Amino acid sequence: xxxxxxxxxxxxxxxxxxxxxxxxxxxxxxxxxxxxxxxxxxxxxxxxxxxxxxxxxxxxxxxxxxxxxxxxxxxxxxxxxxxxxxxxxxxxxxxxxxxxxxxxxxxxxxxxxxxxxxxxxxxxxxxxxxxxxxxxxxxxxxxxxxxxxxxxxxxxxxxxxxxxxxxxxxxxxxxxxxxxxxxxxxxxxxxxxxxxxxxxxxxxxxxxxxxxxxxxxxxxxxxxxxxxxxxxxxxxxxxxxxxxxxxxxxxxxxxxxxxxxxxxxxxxxxxxxxxxxxxxxxxxxxxxxxxxxxxxxxxxxxxxxxxxxxxxxxxxxxxxxxxxxxxxxxxxxxxxxxxxxxxxxxxxxxxxxxxxxxxxxxxxxxxxxxxxxxxxxxxxxxxxxxxxxxxxxxxxxxxxxxxxx
Numbered sequence: 001x002x003x004x005x006x007x008x009x010x011x012x013x014x015x016x017x018x019x020x021x022x023x024x025x026x027x028x029x030x031x032x033x034x035x036x037x038x039x040x041x042x043x044x045x046x047x048x049x050x051x052x053x054x055x056x057x058x059x060x061x062x063x064x065x066x067x068x069x070x071x072x073x074x075x076x077x078x079x080x081x082x083x084x085x086x087x088x089x090x091x092x093x094x095x096x097x098x099x100x101x102x103x104x105x106x107x108x109x110x111x112x113x114x115x116x117x118x119x120x121x122x123x124x125x126x127x128x129x130x131x132x133x134x135x136x137x138x139x140x141x142x143x144x145x146x147x148x149x150x151x152x153x154x155x156x157x158x159x160x161x162x163x164x165x166x167x168x169x170x171x172x173x174x175x176x177x178x179x180x181x182x183x184x185x186x187x188x189x190x191x192x193x194x195x196x197x198x199x200x201x202x203x204x205x206x207x208x209x210x211x212x213x214x215x216x217x218x219x220x221x222x223x224x225x226x227x228x229x230x231x232x233x234x235x236x237x238x239x240x241x242x243x244x245x246x247x248x249x250x251x252x253x254x255x256x257x258x259x260x261x262x263x264x265x266x267x268x269x270x271x272x273x274x275x276x277x278x279x280x281x282x283x284x285x286x287x288x289x290x291x292x293x294x295x296x297x298x299x300x301x302x303x304x305x306x307x308x309x310x311x312x313x314x315x316x317x318x319x320x321x322x323x324x325x326x327x328x329x330x331x332x333x334x335x336x337x338x339x340x341x342x343x344x345x346x347x348x349x350x351x352x353x354x355x356x357x358x359x360x361x362x363x364x365x366x367x368x369x370x371x372x373x374x375x376x377x378x379x380x381x382x383x384x385x386x387x388x389x390x391x392x393x394x395x396x397x398x399x400x401x402x403x404x405x
Contacts, residue, residue, distance in 0.1 A: 009169040009254060010131070011043060012237075014054040014159035014228075019174055019244035020089075021057055026064035028092060032244065036174075037096040039247040040136060044102075047251070050131045052166060054139045054159040055093065061085035086140065093138055103135045108142035109158065114304045117297065124165040124296075131166065156224040157303075160231035160239075164299050170254060171232045173225050174244035178281035180222065183208045195271045197285045200230050229285040234405050235299050242282040249280035257284065288405060301362050301402035305347035310340035310369065312395070313353040319360055322350075323403055329394035330363060330401060332383065335376040343368045344391070350401075361403035363396035 062085025114120040163171040183191035229239040318334025380393035
């Protein structure tokens with residue numbers, strides 16, 4: 001790869017409903033959308049970066065169109081409102097980008113669309129091909145058909161999954177504050193900004209996100225952004241929280257980060273540059289080093305699939321065998337308990353019964369819950385004797401196991 005190619009970045013920009021629609025009047029914030037569009041055009045044409053937008057706002061736009069004051073709680077009503085608003089929202093984006101002769105594409109996703117590995121790969125290939133065609137994909141959850149069981153929950157999570165799909169260099173979560181704070185700065189004047197995060201675990205003890213519950217037209221808050229940061233950094237993407245009112249700051253933030261790596265000892269100097277206004281205020285969560293980055297299929301199993309509360313409990317010895325470098329498949333001998341009702345091919349969570357039932361990972365099983373209940377604790381050569389058939393020596397193949405980094 002040439003130096004010029006290395007300077008071309010793939011950037012996912014996520015905007016929440018409150019950035020696109022006025023929370024009180026429900027009127028569109030066209031001036032802010034225009035600034036975002038101009039930013040995207042500059043990033044593409046001046047810097048040659050590849051851009052994806054994850055846009056909330058379908059329900060918020062539908063509320064205004066239908067003259068409904070408050071977002072309803074009933075799923076069917078929210079789905080109907082989204083059906084009205086989504087078309088109008090994408091039309092606004094299209095009209096704005098059309099001023100620059102820039103083609104966009106709408107991609108509506110539900111978690112159900114990526115439950116199958118081939119569907120996940122198809123969605124990934126579609127986005128990558130659109131980028132190769134010089135198109136800006138605009139991604140949103142398909143709220144019209146999403147149900148509570150298969151929803152991503154918020155577009156922060158969807159943006160992190162999108163960033164993983166396209167192997168993005170940066171995920172920008174644009175919100176209504178400059179950066180992450182130790183507390184809600186609107187409530188606590190003593191809240192301190194957090195500009196640079198190498199390890200998310202290190203800041204959880206000093207950051208209180210319980211008072212940030214999201215806007216009346218959106219679903220997220222700062223807690224969902226921390227989840228998205230964890231997902232994206234684990235898949236090799238820098239995650240940035242920045243002010244949606246100043247999307248043009250993205251240029252300078254990306255440029256500043258060309259000069260710093262995950263383990264750079266000059267992080268303190270970077271923070272000072274922010275404090276001295278040499279770099280726009282933001283919080284950057286640095287991506288994991290390469291050896292700790294999720295593989296694409298592992299990420300899909302952990303974050304694309306839904307386990308619906310189904311669980312398998314294993315012991316310490318089994319956990320060590322599963323999580324070592326050359327991991328083994330999950331054998332019946334290591335299973336101690338089964339919880340829930342599931343079938344072969346379903347996604348199931350794995351917990352360690354010897355470590356206070358701590359979470360270990362997820363797997364796609366070869367046998368259903370009733371069958372595993374019968375063969376748990378047994379050697380694989382006993383499977384056929386007990387079940388009357390034999391599909392695999394493993395409850396889950398090694399390629400169908402995934403663990404957090």
